[in-house]
Amino acid sequence: MRIGPAQGATLRLRSMTTSDNSAVREVIHTVMPEFGAVGPGFALSDPEVDAMAEAYAGPGHAYVVIEDARGNIVGGGGFAPLEGGPSDVAELRKMYLYASVRGQGLGRRLLQHLIEGARKAGFRHLYLETMGNMTSAQALYERFGFRRLDGPWGQTGHGGCDVHYAKDLAPSSINSTP
Numbered sequence: 001m002r003i004g005p006a007q008g009a010t011l012r013l014r015s016m017t018t019s020d021n022s023a024v025r026e027v028i029h030t031v032m033p034e035f036g037a038v039g040p041g042f043a044l045s046d047p048e049v050d051a052m053a054e055a056y057a058g059p060g061h062a063y064v065v066i067e068d069a070r071g072n073i074v075g076g077g078g079f080a081p082l083e084g085g086p087s088d089v090a091e092l093r094k095m096y097l098y099a100s101v102r103g104q105g106l107g108r109r110l111l112q113h114l115i116e117g118a119r120k121a122g123f124r125h126l127y128l129e130t131m132g133n134m135t136s137a138q139a140l141y142e143r144f145g146f147r148r149l150d151g152p153w154g155q156t157g158h159g160g161c162d163v164h165y166a167k168d169l170a171p172s173s174i175n176s177t178p
Contacts, residue, residue, distance in 0.1 A: 011106060013113055016063040016076065018053040023073035024065060025049055031096040035133055042160040043094055052094070056080060060090065062117050066097065066106055074101045077110050079118045082127055084155030089166075090118040091156065092128035095137075107140050115144065119169040126169055127153050129161035141165050 016024060032044040039045065048055035056063035056078050063078030077095030081087065092114060097106055118126050129152065130137055142148075146165035153164065 010069050011066055011074065011101070011104075013064050013066055013110060016053045016056065016065045016078075018051075020065055020073055021051055021053055024052045024063075024076050027073060027075060027096050027098060028094060030098065034099065035131055037131060037160060039160070049094075052076075052078075060121050060123070062114070062121070063094075064110065064113060064117075066101070066110060068101075074098050075106060075110065077114055079114050079121075079123075079126065081123075082154040082156070085127070085153050086125075088122075088124040089153065090121065090123040090126050091154065092118075092126055095128075102136070107137070108143075111140060111144055115167070115169065124169055126167045128165050129156060130163045130165070131160070132162050134163075138163060138165075141167075 028044060028049055032038060032042060037044060043049070052063055055061070058080075061078070061080040063076060065073045065076040068074050075097030078093050079090045080093055082089040082091040085091075095107070095110065095114070097110075115126060126146075128141065128146065130141070144167065146167045149164040149166055151164060152161075153166065
């Protein structure tokens with residue numbers, strides 16, 4: 001069920017727990033089809049979608065949810081070491097928000113939190129994959145200093161993603177200019 005925040009409700013970021021698994025799964029299963037991201041080659045097919053809290057419990061992993069004042073999960077995002085990539089590269093993963101809460105600065109707030117978390121976890125670079133039709137997301141990444149790449153890094157299995165970005169996580173490059 002899609003639930004947006006009540007007018008004036010406070011939204012907060014917090015670490016995901018196992019009790020959030022079904023709500024996060026619902027966010028992912030609602031948002032990805034909005035952009036045509038269904039079938040093999042997209043994150044929707046990843047086995048971790050059914051148990052996100054467990055998948056992001058290891059060292060160098062984090063998943064953060066956005067919760068409204070009623071305790072409903074309205075979005076989230078995480079990072080983890082890049083599969084098949086150098087050990088100093090994290091991948092920004094599964095950052096999605098319900099349509100009802102987009103445009104309120106939550107993506108900016110969540111992305112800033114994840115960039116800082118990846119840096120504190122010791123990563124030197126943050127990589128991400130997206131789709132050409134996710135133009136608002138691309139604009140956000142570019143405002144935060146992500147640079148577009150010529151092709152994918154690592155072995156994520158997300159061949160459906162046709163746009164790739166990376167960001168240097170040196171302390172001087174952390175701040176955005178939105």
